[in-house]
Amino acid sequence: MESNKNFVLGVFDDEDVLLHAVSKVKDKGIKIHEVYSPFPVHGLDEALGYKKTRLPIAAFLFGMTGTSLALIMQIWMLGYDWPMIIGGKNFVSLPPFIPVTFELTVLLSALGMVATFMIVSDMKPYKWPQQFDLRSTDDKHIMAIDLATNKMSKQDIGAVLKDSGAQEVNDKNF
Amino acid sequence: MVAEEKYEFKPEAKKKIAILGAVGIVLFILGVFMAMNSGSGHGEEHASVQSLTNLVASNDQGAAAEGHEATAEEHHGSPVWLKRVYTSLWQNNVFFTGLGIIGLFFVAIQYASQAGWSVPVKRIPLAMGHWIPISGVLMLVLWFVVKADVFHWTHHDLYVEGAGYDAILDGKSGYFFWPLEAGGFPLFFVLRMVIFFALWYLFFIWIKKEMLAEDVNGGTAHWTKARSLSAVFLVIFAVSSSIAAWDWVMSIDTHWFSTMMGWYVFASWWVTGLALITLVAAYLKEAGLLKAMNANHLHDLGKFVFAFSIFWTYIWFSQFLLIYYANIPEETVYFVTRINNSPYGWIFYTNIILNFVLPFLLLMTRDAKRHISMLKVVCPIVIVGHWFDFYNMVTPGVMQKDGSLGFIEIGLAMVFMAAFLFVMLNALSKAPLVAKNHPMMEEALNHHI
Numbered sequence: 001m002e003s004n005k006n007f008v009l010g011v012f013d014d015e016d017v018l019l020h021a022v023s024k025v026k027d028k029g030i031k032i033h034e035v036y037s038p039f040p041v042h043g044l045d046e047a048l049g050y051k052k053t054r055l056p057i058a059a060f061l062f063g064m065t066g067t068s069l070a071l072i073m074q075i076w077m078l079g080y081d082w083p084m085i086i087g088g089k090n091f092v093s094l095p096p097f098i099p100v101t102f103e104l105t106v107l108l109s110a111l112g113m114v115a116t117f118m119i120v121s122d123m124k125p126y127k128w129p130q131q132f133d134l135r136s137t138d139d140k141h142i143m144a145i146d147l148a149t150n151k152m153s154k155q156d157i158g159a160v161l162k163d164s165g166a167q168e169v170n171d172k173n174f
Numbered sequence: 175m176v177a178e179e180k181y182e183f184k185p186e187a188k189k190k191i192a193i194l195g196a197v198g199i200v201l202f203i204l205g206v207f208m209a210m211n212s213g214s215g216h217g218e219e220h221a222s223v224q225s226l227t228n229l230v231a232s233n234d235q236g237a238a239a240e241g242h243e244a245t246a247e248e249h250h251g252s253p254v255w256l257k258r259v260y261t262s263l264w265q266n267n268v269f270f271t272g273l274g275i276i277g278l279f280f281v282a283i284q285y286a287s288q289a290g291w292s293v294p295v296k297r298i299p300l301a302m303g304h305w306i307p308i309s310g311v312l313m314l315v316l317w318f319v320v321k322a323d324v325f326h327w328t329h330h331d332l333y334v335e336g337a338g339y340d341a342i343l344d345g346k347s348g349y350f351f352w353p354l355e356a357g358g359f360p361l362f363f364v365l366r367m368v369i370f371f372a373l374w375y376l377f378f379i380w381i382k383k384e385m386l387a388e389d390v391n392g393g394t395a396h397w398t399k400a401r402s403l404s405a406v407f408l409v410i411f412a413v414s415s416s417i418a419a420w421d422w423v424m425s426i427d428t429h430w431f432s433t434m435m436g437w438y439v440f441a442s443w444w445v446t447g448l449a450l451i452t453l454v455a456a457y458l459k460e461a462g463l464l465k466a467m468n469a470n471h472l473h474d475l476g477k478f479v480f481a482f483s484i485f486w487t488y489i490w491f492s493q494f495l496l497i498y499y500a501n502i503p504e505e506t507v508y509f510v511t512r513i514n515n516s517p518y519g520w521i522f523y524t525n526i527i528l529n530f531v532l533p534f535l536l537l538m539t540r541d542a543k544r545h546i547s548m549l550k551v552v553c554p555i556v557i558v559g560h561w562f563d564f565y566n567m568v569t570p571g572v573m574q575k576d577g578s579l580g581f582i583e584i585g586l587a588m589v590f591m592a593a594f595l596f597v598m599l600n601a602l603s604k605a606p607l608v609a610k611n612h613p614m615m616e617e618a619l620n621h622h623i
Binding site: 042043056060087088089095096098099 | 491494495498499500501538539540622
């Protein structure tokens with residue numbers, strides 16, 4: 001696939017340097033495409049100005065779906081489709097339905113969250129990930145800057161990165 | 175490190191607490207007068223007939239299968255208003271004992287799990303622990319005052335051949351009266367009570383000593399010692415809190431038993447204690463204190479309240495569902511008295527709304543747990559809700575159909591709350607508000623979630 005995407009990569013060794021570099025680079029008016037790190041860096045999401053995730057809303061909605069599905073299923077099955085006397089209780093009685101309802105709520109919210117996350121992050125089978133630098137899975141933090149969204153030249157951006165503590169500045173084209 | 179902070183127990187705060195206590199006393203006296211006057215019309219006869227029918231009713235559902243005959247004539251008991259006072263005193267003392275002991279339990283958990291995040295707030299639960307000796311003395315004194323009315327099993331005639339003989343209770347008598355004769359002085363029961371409070375207080379003093387010595391000496395030696403003490407205490411607490419729940423709460427409904435009761439009482443105590451810690455931390459933060467604490471620590475406290483509200487519900491439901499499904503009369507009697515009897519039905523459902531539905535929905539989002547304004551709404555709901563929970567555990571078993579929730583109960587709860595807050599805030603003002611040389615202070619300052 002020939003889509004001309006050109007990136008400048010800053011390679012950082014230390015997460016503290018990286019955190020300061022993020023704000024320095026942003027102060028210069030450079031838009032950061034993404035930062036890849038081998039472990040979660042506390043404060044990085046705030047420094048990058050990420051919007052709060054809306055995943056919990058999805059979780060709540062999936063959970064509610066599970067709750068109502070479970071209740072509808074049990075009420076229909078045990079109350080109308082095949083009524084059975086269990087322990088002398090009413091056909092439709094809430095307490096015995098709670099465990100199944102709980103389980104389905106948890107199941108659907110968990111599966112739904114995973115599915116939502118994968119769809120939003122564009123993770124699917126046979127999808128080959130765009131690897132900027134394999135060392136971001138080992139011991140380096142990689143700051144990727146998309147040249148298309150920035151007016152500054154490649155050299156200027158590289159200089160800013162170097163200035164803010166990057167060990168290396170590399171190019172990457174997809 | 176952090177600047178030294180000291181909580182000052184200001185006269186205004188003392189005045190507010192005094193007003194709370196005074197209003198409580200006024201309400202209590204008013205309630206007693208009202209109850210005495212309303213009861214006088216029917217007189218003794220009404221009360222005894224009432225209690226007779228109640229016993230018959232409960233035995234019909236409960237122990238009738240065992241061939242137990244209801245015989246209540248010999249239990250005259252106190253007038254209804256006095257029984258209400260006794261029941262309420264006992265319920266409040268068990269409830270606030272829990273708040274005290276949970277303070278120590280929280281501290282012990284933090285040490286045993288080597289938690290760093292909680293360092294800025296750890297002095298709040300420690301201050302709560304100062305209630306332990308007071309509640310211990312109260313519990314012992316109260317027990318001798320209220321035993322004839324609150325604890326059915328203390329009556330002597332249940333254990334001797336005759337009209338009042340109760341085979342079921344006689345079978346359980348060793349648990350109360352060992353090594354003495356059944357129906358006499360319940361030595362085992364009273365001994366347990368004394369030993370539990372003594373052990374709790376002892377560990378409280380030891381752990382507190384290490385925490386305060388650390389302020390002066392620094393180093394990690396005190397922390398290590400407090401950790402070992404906490405580990406031992408947790409083992410003791412696991413056993414003692416469970417037995418305390420059977421003794422002080424479950425033995426009121428003497429014929430009834432539930433293997434969940436130890437957990438149930440603990441869960442209720444624990445989430446109330448967490449809510450109180452969170453609430454006090456929120457108030458101190460608003461007063462400009464606890465500078466080391468930020469939204470991240472509040473978030474953790476809020477998660478605690480949220481999680482253990484659900485835990486309590488889980489325990490509540492586990493107890494309810496099994497009894498509901500098995501449908502054995504000697505077990506269902508507990509819920510029958512609590513749901514079908516007119517004064518308790520609404521409390522039974524209010525209990526679930528206050529302790530599960532509201533905290534669950536209100537604290538669900540991340541923002542709710544991080545903001546003082548929402549925590550200040552939810553924590554009082556949880557505290558009041560679990561007071562209802564203890565009302566629901568204690569009162570129906572004693573009062574049967576005579577029970578009510580009026581000025582007596584509310585007044586006494588306010589008096590207890592005022593006394594507890596006074597002891598706690600007074601203790602909080604005596605020691606530095608934040609540990610000075612805690613080895614994990616740095617971790618707590620950088621806590622980020």
